[in-house]
Amino acid sequence: MLTVRDLSVEFTTDRGVVTAVDRVSFSVDKGEMLGIVGESGCGKSVLARSIIRILPMPPARIRAGQLTLDGTNLLDLSEREMQKLRGKAVTMIFQEPMTSLNPKFKVGYQIAEVFRKHFGLRSSEAIERSVEMLALVGIPDPEERAKSYPFQLSGGMRQRVIIAMALAGDPQLLLADEPTTALDVTIQAQILDLIREINERSGTSMILITHDLGVIAELVQRVIVMYAGQIVEMTTTENLFDRPLHPYTVGLRNSIPDIDSPVSKYDGPLNEIAGSVPALDDLPIGCYFQGRCPKRMQVCADRQPVLKEVSPGHHVRCWLND
Amino acid sequence: MTDSSPSDTLLSVHELRKYFHLNSSFLHRSGKTVKALDGVSLHIKPGETLGLVGESGCGKTTLAKCILNIETPSSGQILFEGARINDLSGENLKSLRRNLQVIFQDPFGSLTPRMRVSRILREPLDVHSIGKSDQRAQLVTEMLERVGLRADHGTRFPHELSGGQRQRVAIARALMVKPRLIVADEPVSALDVSIQAQIINLLVDLQREYHLSYLFVSHDLGVVKYISDRVVVMYLGKIVEAATRDDLFAKPFHPYTISLMSAIPVPRAGGRTAEVDVKGEVPSPINPPSGCPYHTRCHKSRSRCTTEIPQLRQQAEGHYAACHYPDREVKVDA
Numbered sequence A: 001m002l003t004v005r006d007l008s009v010e011f012t013t014d015r016g017v018v019t020a021v022d023r024v025s026f027s028v029d030k031g032e033m034l035g036i037v038g039e040s041g042c043g044k045s046v047l048a049r050s051i052i053r054i055l056p057m058p059p060a061r062i063r064a065g066q067l068t069l070d071g072t073n074l075l076d077l078s079e080r081e082m083q084k085l086r087g088k089a090v091t092m093i094f095q096e097p098m099t100s101l102n103p104k105f106k107v108g109y110q111i112a113e114v115f116r117k118h119f120g121l122r123s124s125e126a127i128e129r130s131v132e133m134l135a136l137v138g139i140p141d142p143e144e145r146a147k148s149y150p151f152q153l154s155g156g157m158r159q160r161v162i163i164a165m166a167l168a169g170d171p172q173l174l175l176a177d178e179p180t181t182a183l184d185v186t187i188q189a190q191i192l193d194l195i196r197e198i199n200e201r202s203g204t205s206m207i208l209i210t211h212d213l214g215v216i217a218e219l220v221q222r223v224i225v226m227y228a229g230q231i232v233e234m235t236t237t238e239n240l241f242d243r244p245l246h247p248y249t250v251g252l253r254n255s256i257p258d259i260d261s262p263v264s265k266y267d268g269p270l271n272e273i274a275g276s277v278p279a280l281d282d283l284p285i286g287c288y289f290q291g292r293c294p295k296r297m298q299v300c301a302d303r304q305p306v307l308k309e310v311s312p313g314h315h316v317r318c319w320l321n322d
Numbered sequence B: 001m002t003d004s005s006p007s008d009t010l011l012s013v014h015e016l017r018k019y020f021h022l023n024s025s026f027l028h029r030s031g032k033t034v035k036a037l038d039g040v041s042l043h044i045k046p047g048e049t050l051g052l053v054g055e056s057g058c059g060k061t062t063l064a065k066c067i068l069n070i071e072t073p074s075s076g077q078i079l080f081e082g083a084r085i086n087d088l089s090g091e092n093l094k095s096l097r098r099n100l101q102v103i104f105q106d107p108f109g110s111l112t113p114r115m116r117v118s119r120i121l122r123e124p125l126d127v128h129s130i131g132k133s134d135q136r137a138q139l140v141t142e143m144l145e146r147v148g149l150r151a152d153h154g155t156r157f158p159h160e161l162s163g164g165q166r167q168r169v170a171i172a173r174a175l176m177v178k179p180r181l182i183v184a185d186e187p188v189s190a191l192d193v194s195i196q197a198q199i200i201n202l203l204v205d206l207q208r209e210y211h212l213s214y215l216f217v218s219h220d221l222g223v224v225k226y227i228s229d230r231v232v233v234m235y236l237g238k239i240v241e242a243a244t245r246d247d248l249f250a251k252p253f254h255p256y257t258i259s260l261m262s263a264i265p266v267p268r269a270g271g272r273t274a275e276v277d278v279k280g281e282v283p284s285p286i287n288p289p290s291g292c293p294y295h296t297r298c299h300k301s302r303s304r305c306t307t308e309i310p311q312l313r314q315q316a317e318g319h320y321a322a323c324h325y326p327d328r329e330v331k332v333d334a
Helices: A044-051 A079-085 A107-119 A123-136 A155-168 A185-202 A213-219 A237-242 A247-255 A298-302 B060-067 B090-099 B117-127 B133-146 B151-155 B163-175 B193-210 B221-227 B245-250 B255-263 B303-307
Strands: A002-013 A016-028 A033-037 A060-063 A066-069 A090-093 A173-177 A205-210 A222-227 A230-236 A308-311 A314-316 B011-021 B033-044 B049-053 B075-080 B100-103 B181-185 B213-218 B230-235 B238-244 B313-316 B319-321
Touching (some): A002 A044, A016 A230, A044 A090, A044 A173, A044 A205, A107 A123, A107 A155, A123 A155, A155 A185, A185 B255, A205 A213, A213 A237, A230 A247, A237 A247, A247 B193, B011 B060, B033 B238, B060 B181, B090 B100, B117 B133, B117 B163, B133 B163, B163 B193, B193 B221, B213 B221, B221 B245, B230 B255
Parallel strands (some): A033 A205, A033 A222, A090 A173, A173 A205, B049 B213, B049 B230, B100 B181
Antiparallel strands (some): A002 A060, A002 A066, A222 A230, B230 B238
């Protein structure tokens, strides 16, 4: 459905050109939920934004071997054509729902806008459809709620409105960037249930971007782990947790205090990943993770490993698996 | 935890209430009251970590602010080493401020941006006249190294450091004056996953070395479970459950605690096993429900819950919960 090949995003900064996304290739099948996990600065959000081209250009520059959605080459589209696609064929939801909604308009009106703009519906019809959408995402008393302004809604309700708006265009692909990070855990659980339900019901393909391996485990079938702009591991969710291969993936998984684990501070320290993420304008020769890696070898400092398929569907960028 | 606090208590809070009066204006004649804290009691012993858990609006930050003497409670008492903190003045207040330090979620917001790190760390020494002035630079260097930074980090400005390094500076600043209690308000929530474990390990090491007590405020139950000795769960300004860490996680009594635990996404193939049974959202604290504050979301709610406020009662040895029907086995139809 979505095919990305050799996608790179560079930013021109006053300290030179940095590569935020480095030759990334992957695809998403119809109805599939793909997760992208990584820490701040790994390039996961830039990657998503480059797919729907909402990066400021310049300073950003996108290069790709291939970027196609259902056969449409996204790189060939003019900005006007791209605008038509956004909000309809492909939509994106963000972490902070307050900033994605216009504070001056009622939420029902804002959802209706999608129906007016992309489907040419008359106002009354569009409002009717937007009330249906609010009901679909589990907002109680949707007719009344449609008349609310964003500030009158709780964080969880606002995120439901955002999801309703994203779904209004009946998209083939939904990009969700940390959709539950700003929410309380009980509300997060409800929104995750809603996202799963929508995926099962509508067959919308989704890319879920998160730093939270727990959210990954909840929702997605396949995962990409990113580090310093590169894919370091790509595999099924099951493999990610049961048979992780990249030392970074292993470190991430082991450093989280798990609520199901009996381990306490009296049982010894948590597993740490030493050091911190390298700056994008100061990357080492060789493997980008070498400075923090407990399994570093000489070759890691000399040459950069490539992403290799080590078993069917399991890709890893590490000399250990060469 | 409730009425009796042991004699070796460092901090104790008794029936603390903090009401905020919403301004009456000419449009709204009836001024309403938000009960941010509604009769909260707890204590912390020397060298112990008390985890404080709850979602937004539960009152955990207001409680932390009252303990830090930033907010004045409406009623109730806070005793630090036996003295009422609201009565302190002069040297005694200064001594309290020295013994009670704080670490915030966002170190960027809590470090003066135009001061170099060495000056940020030296300032508390100057204020509290710790060490001779020619020794203070040495104390700063030692502390930098103790929290895992290098001496040359002292010459940097906060914006030149990473998030994890900034949090190390915030921890170092709190420790400069050798406090007895540190209020840590979501100290790792803003950090990357790979950095969180580093900071948690550092906090645990420092606790042993300096015999520190922590009030560890967090929404992350995994972190709380790892670091805490005892845990308090808050909901809408009240403590709904309090127990040792082992007891709370092994057999929670309050339906809210149980739901909170089942709602955490688990990093494991397959994810959560339990269904989340918490309905709806936290009600507005301006207009809280009658009876049990949790009854609007509780799957076990019965008519008594809508009228009568449950008191925090001992359900097992040292394990308190505020629920009319704390029996975990019986499922009641709505």
